[in-house]
Amino acid sequence: MNIVTPLDPALALDETVLSVPGMRCAGCISKIERGLTEVEGIATARVNFTAKRVAIHHLPTLSLPDIQSALSRIGFDSQPLSVELTRQDQDSAQLLRAMAVAGFAAMNIMLLSVAVWSGAGGATREMFHWISALIAIPTVFYAGQPFFRSALKALKHGRTNMDVPISIGVTLTTLMSLYETATNGHHAWFDGAVMLLFFLLTGRWLDSVMRDRARDGVTALLQHRSAGAWTLDTDGRAIWTDAAELQPGMVMLVAVGERLAADGTLAKGETRLDLSLITGESAPETHRPGDPVLAGTLNLDAPIEVTVTAVGKDTTIADIARMMEDAGQGKSRYVRLADRAARYYAPAVHSLAAGSAIGWLVAGAGVHQALLIAVAVLLITCPCALGLAVPVAQIVAAGALMKRGILLKDGSALERLAEVDGVLFDKTGTLTLGRPVPVNLDDMPPDVLAVMLALARTSRHVLSLSLARAIDARGIAAAVIEDVQEEAGQGVSATWQGRRVHLGRPAHGVEGSELATAFRVEDEPGQVVQFTDALRPEAVETIGRLAAMGLDSSILSGDRIAAVAPVARTLGLTAMAGLRPQEKLDAIQRLSGAGKKMLMVGDGINDGPALAAGHASIAPASASDVGQQAADLVFVGDSLAPIATAIRAARKTMRIVRENLGLAIAYNVIAVPLAIAGQVTPLIAALAMSGSSLLVIGNALRLNRIGR
């Protein structure tokens, strides 16, 4: 499907990668690829359906908005992705290659070993051992690298991790087997060493795939908050400027429904700005020329011109980002369960192996025999099942959760989520939908709704979009209107059945800063549609379910007390209102100082530091970039129910992981005495290792039903 339009091949082409979350079928793939390659200046467009992305090679003259508008003409919304972000799958690919090599070698060596076990002797055995060595030694060199490198790094810092016993075990086993082969011994352990690498690499690879997949899911969701702005140049023409190139003093043009790319002062126009992502304030604020405005706020009413005062590092958002970085450091110190187990595991295994060698020497065995026993102990205790126990359980759980629209961003997230003992909610956008929903549509006759729908569909105004969505959901068909006119900041008007109809700002101003829009026919008194920020569906049930799980919930909001109180009353929660980002962070740190492990659920930029500081954190997919980046989990959809589902799933996953660790320990309790007694042959080692690995995988697969 790569249709190459005849472009001069000597031209240097730029690559742009866009996330297109809306593609769902084969038709979408061909529509996007065909539609884009027909655009002047685009050489190739290749869709990656799995990652919901399209990679475009185009002439440097073609700018990002050009491509995005071409895509939206075809009918798809898109968000730009940075190219580095799309090239991070290297780790998984390298592990996969190592795993393939180890798997190939393990199969072939096992083939030869089976012949030896079933009685091949003399010259045949010697030959088979030499062939095994020939396959195994390069394999250990190549496929063992991830472990050797990590073990070296740990040793350099004076620490020990799971990879140290693995590296020593594999290396010693291989060397000992080589010696046995050279001296025409009875047993060579090449099969064990290579099989061990194969199982462990499988665990590592699964772990890395899970991280990739989670990251893909989240990057597809990330709504690149205006990656730039239209600015006026000296001649008064509008040109597109990337966010990174904005300079103080430039004048940005911000259309209705766009977010500001930089801090500034309002130069021209009067509008209301939605600050909810920045401050948590749910009611929009009116701004007049001369007022300061913040990056990330949403323009609601009329196009405005903004003089940029601060960009990049100097903006309010950057301040919050710095606060987040400090708050997140506690989380990066979190030690995962498998690593905690490894802390005790490595020294235990080493002393066990050394102890049995010394024991046999004291008992009068030769150096050769004592060493063989030590190798058998190292091989048998190598954390095959242990290395698989955690990653398999986590990838199965993450897959099941992903099907329910819950995306994990971090491997340790499930572990931390399972440990939480309290939940803190942000209000605006988290407990509530964070967008206006019409409340009094029931009072209106259907024909009025039909006309309102037709009018609302012609405007990009936030209230129009919401109104159209709500009326659409009632299954009402739009009336036929013509001669549509939109007047910025005032509303839309059109002709319906020969009369002028108008939808827009209420004539007499509604009390307070409540959101409302008025509909009127000619000059008759109009009908006023009121909007509020409604609670998310299933919010009450979710709070109840959390309480049943023994988790206390509470609200931390940046909004006014008057706005928070009704929500807190409906849900029966305690609340703190009017908090600034620093105060939210303080509240969480106070609680964790008292030994509580809090789950923070929030969406706004103002929640960023609190999300980073929480023991675990969840954000809705409608959250700001900052919110999604700071959170460990992101859930899709309006309903709040995924929060309870995720906690339940996390707890169940950790139960299975603990069971798996228990199985691994039980296996060692049986196998290690055999190894110390010198009873373990390569055949028994092979059976024990694969048996225990299959057992933990089987146990982990039970998690598949977790999302239900």
Place this chain on the structure above:
Amino acid sequence: MTGLGFLIPLALLAGLVGLMGFFWALRNGQFEDLDGASMRILIDDEDDVPLPPQDDSPAG
């Protein structure tokens, strides 16, 4: 026994070819879009429409 000297290298070679094939596929991005690959077969390629009738008779 003499057969072994011939069959074992052959078996190894066959396995090695498989491994190389896998590496080749990996490097060529064959595993990058697994869901998309199953979709692409359903795309109706418009190039499949019959060629318009040619005016001049085929040569030869």
